[in-house]
Amino acid sequence: MSYGTTEPGATANATVHHVEDTADSQLGMQTLLDLANPQPRYRTLIEQGGFLQPMPEFALTFAAPLTEFVLRNHQVFSSRVEMHLGNVRPLIPLNVDPPQHAKYRKLLDPLFSPKRMDEQEADITRRANHFIDQFIDRGWCNFSEEFADVFPASIFLGLMGLPEAELKTFMHMRDGILHPEKIDPASTTDFERRAAVLNATGAEIYDYFGALIDERQKQPTNDIVSRFLAAEVNGERLSREEILDIMFLFMIAGLDTVSDSLTCFYAFLATHPDHRRTIVDDPAVIPAAVEELLRWESPVPSGPPRVATRDVTLPNGVEVAAGTAVIPSYGAANVDPTVFPDAFEVRFDRAVNPHIAFGGGVHRCLGSHLARRELRVTLREWHKRIPNYWLTPGHEQLEFPPGLRHVKDLMLSWA
Ligand code: HEM
8 A cells, every 4th residue: 555645744755665564564573572471571682682683674673772763863764654554645743754744743732732631631530430430330340441442532522522422433433443353353364354444444534534624614613623724833724634644643643542551551550459559548659650650561562663764873883774664662662771770660659760652752742641641530530439459350361462552351340
C-alpha cells in the first residue's frame, strides 16, 4: 500500500520511506521478547550492547543512549514511514519531519496543555465514576472490556463534542485498525484479510470525520474539530485533508494507549498488594505511581521505525547505512541501569524518573498530559471506591497479546 498523494505541508520532492514490512518488523520485535515479562530480556539485550541488526536494512536500539540518539537526531532519522494502518496519507504529525512538523505541534500543543487538562478534570472524573457505577455492586468485572476499553474512548467523545451514543461507532473504528481480528478472526493469520479490514475501516474513519468537519463548518462549537477549523498557524488554516490526517492519528494514538496502560497497571496492582496499599493509604503518591508504572510497563514498547537518511555512526561506534529502518525500544530504555538506579524494582518513591514511555525528541507524545490525567483520575477514584481487589480465581493466567503491551480480559474481583 502506498500513501499515494503528496503529504500536506511537505516539499514536492520529499520522499516517504517505504519500510516494506513495518508491521512484520514490529512483529519480529515481539517474537524477540517475552510479552508477559519483557524486562529481563531487555536487561540481557542492553548487557549485550543494546543494539541489534538482524538484517541489513533493519535495526533495533535497546540501550537508552542509543535510543535517545535516534530520537533526538531527526535530521538523520526520519519519521516519514508508511504505517500500513488503513491510512492513505501520512499521519499528522507522527509521519511528518521538521520543519513542517513544528507547524502542526504549534497548533496542537495548546489544545492538550496541562491547563486545558485542568478544565477536563471534572468531566474525566465523572466518566470514570460512571463506568465504575456499572459494575461495583457486582463484585467483579472484566476490567479490560468494561473499564479500560471504554473510558478513554468516552473521554474522546467529550473532547469532540459527540454524544455517548457514538461510543460503539468509535470502538468499532478503533478495533478495525488496532484489533482487526475482532472484526474478521481470519485476519490474525491472513495478511490480505487483515489489509482488507484495515482499508475498509480507514475509509470509514475518513468518512466519519469528514461528515463531522462538514457539520462543524456549518455550526462551530467549542470542540476539537471546530478549533482545528478556526486555528491559524503562521497565517495559514489547516486543510480538510490535514484535519482528517490528524483525526486518524488520534483514533490510533489516543484510545488504545490509555486502555493498554490501564490493563497493565491494574494487572500489576492486583498482583502486588503492597504497592496497591501504598496508593490506598496515601493517594498523594498517585502521580509518582503513574510515572513509575509507565516506566515499568512501557505500554508502547517501541516506536515506529526511524529511517536513516544518510550513513551515520551511533554513539557506540556502530555504522548505520542510509536507508536502514531503526526501531527505538522505549521499554528497554526505561529499564536501562545507566539511567535508573534499581531499574528492576518498581518504586513509587523515585525522586526523579526520566522515563521515555511517551517517546522523546520532537515526536514526544502530544497527549501525555491527557493520558496522565486519565490514569491519575482512574487510580484516585477507583481506589477510593474499590481499595481491595485481586485477580478473579480461575483467571490468574494473564494473556499479553502481541501489539501494544496490554492484558486481554483482565478479570478483577473485590469484596
Ligand atoms: C499512556 C498513554 C500514552 C502513551 C504511552 C503514549 C505514547 C506515545 C509515544 C511513545 C509516542 C511517540 C511515537 C514516536 O516515537 O514517534 C507518542 C506520540 C503521539 N501520541 Fe501518545 N501516548 C499515549 C497517549 C496519547 C493520547 C491520550 C493522545 C491523544 C491526543 C496521544 C497522541 C499522540 C500523538 C498525536 C503523537 C504523535 C506526536 C508527534 O508525532 O509529534 N497519545 N505517544
